[in-house]
Amino acid sequence: MPPNKVKSAEPAVLPVRPRRSGGRLAAAGAGKSRPLTRIQREKQDMILEAALEVFSMHGFRGATIDQIAEVAGMSKPNLLYYFPRKEEIHRRLISALLHTWLAPLKEMDERGDPIPEIRSYIRRKLEMARDYPRESRLFANEMLQGAPRIIEMIEVDLRNLVDEKAQVLLAWMEEGKLAHADPYHLIFSIWATTQHYADFDVQVRAVLGPDRNGEGRFEDAARYLEHLFMHGLAPRGARAAG
Amino acid sequence: MPPNKVKSAEPAVLPVRPRRSGGRLAAAGAGKSRPLTRIQREKQDMILEAALEVFSMHGFRGATIDQIAEVAGMSKPNLLYYFPRKEEIHRRLISALLHTWLAPLKEMDERGDPIPEIRSYIRRKLEMARDYPRESRLFANEMLQGAPRIIEMIEVDLRNLVDEKAQVLLAWMEEGKLAHADPYHLIFSIWATTQHYADFDVQVRAVLGPDRNGEGRFEDAARYLEHLFMHGLAPRGARAAG
DNA sequence: AGAAATTTTGACCAGTTGGAAAAATGTTAG
């Protein structure tokens, strides 16, 4: 039964070419892999794009490989050839995400003028919510679930960055160029208000109706937030209470 | 073992009492069902409580009946006796939620003083984020997924309420008791900033560290938000630009 | 062209999932 080399009488059925079966594509995480062909990069990008779509809607557990494969336009085993585990895809998305996600805050420059700096930080964040809503939702989904797969990144990279920028904000306040306020909560409030437009998009759409949802919506939001963060809602003449 | 009075010659194996099998508990949705016994209400509450825990963390698709049953301390079929479908549980949670969720906004009274009204609306919302974080996350999860199961409630009840309160805000602005600003985005920004503390709790915790996370955190947030919504971040002496 | 490597497919699998059926076990009113 085992393939004994029967020199003389080949059964003539089934070519039996002992082609070596294809191994899995070298894992991206491990150290010294080939430079990746163009096809490989393209396919991986298609998968990541599809995965972003699906993960951002359903969260990690709610998303299925089949779904992702279908959106990516390929078969499940084929997808698994490029990413041997579901978690792998998610991890790739998340770490790429965190990088772009923190970029706007990184750009806030302590040597700049506080008010314009904050103003443009808000605008950049709002632009991201408009242009990359799926990334925002992916992030939100992960947060809602307790960030099981990125908690350490949050606790290190994100936290350090926020600490650093909180110091910058504090310095500005000391200099009297910014109202005194808790810098951490200040940052939170910028995140919250801007990401809201991506994460709660359905709600925003439903409330604003079709009219107020077109081109102008983004500008309306930007204008409002600018006003809020600059002057608040108290009428112009009002004095601070205490 | 079973107390069969063996009159003649019962086969002695398996009593075969043809007791009618128990049907499912009458669905809550349908019209004329019994008033529900105390036990039924208790069990349903246990299930809903457990379901809230699980759904709020994993979303609808990510949550499993087994998980919910385990948290509720009962078997899966037993749970299914009270709620014949997974969706049923979710629907119950969501509709109960929306009611409480909108209550704070409903309370905003047009006959009151604008500034204190808004201030206490913010505080109530923040208290809800603190006291009912799971409800907040359940809601957020649903939104992230496109609100497939409550879109109509959003489009009707929520929208109407917001429209109504937007009018109130506008009137206040006309009277000069409130700065002119888009009332819809104003409401969004209150939702966003307050719910952020429930939905992104992990992140907030990670960033603030263990120190700034205890008793004081809520008060810090409340104080900051109050300042933000009242006066914004521009330093005290600054004039509005345009 | 032909060998070698890469990519794709189809068949398959074990574990999980939502749910059904029915039997077993209470509980309660007469």
Next chain:
DNA sequence: CTAACATTTTTCCAACTGGTCAAAATTTCT
């Protein structure tokens, strides 16, 4: 007590899940 009802447990299932594997198809390299 006991029939009728309510609740719980046991058993089971079909569909779906993440993932494997080897063969087949395709591309790449010489």
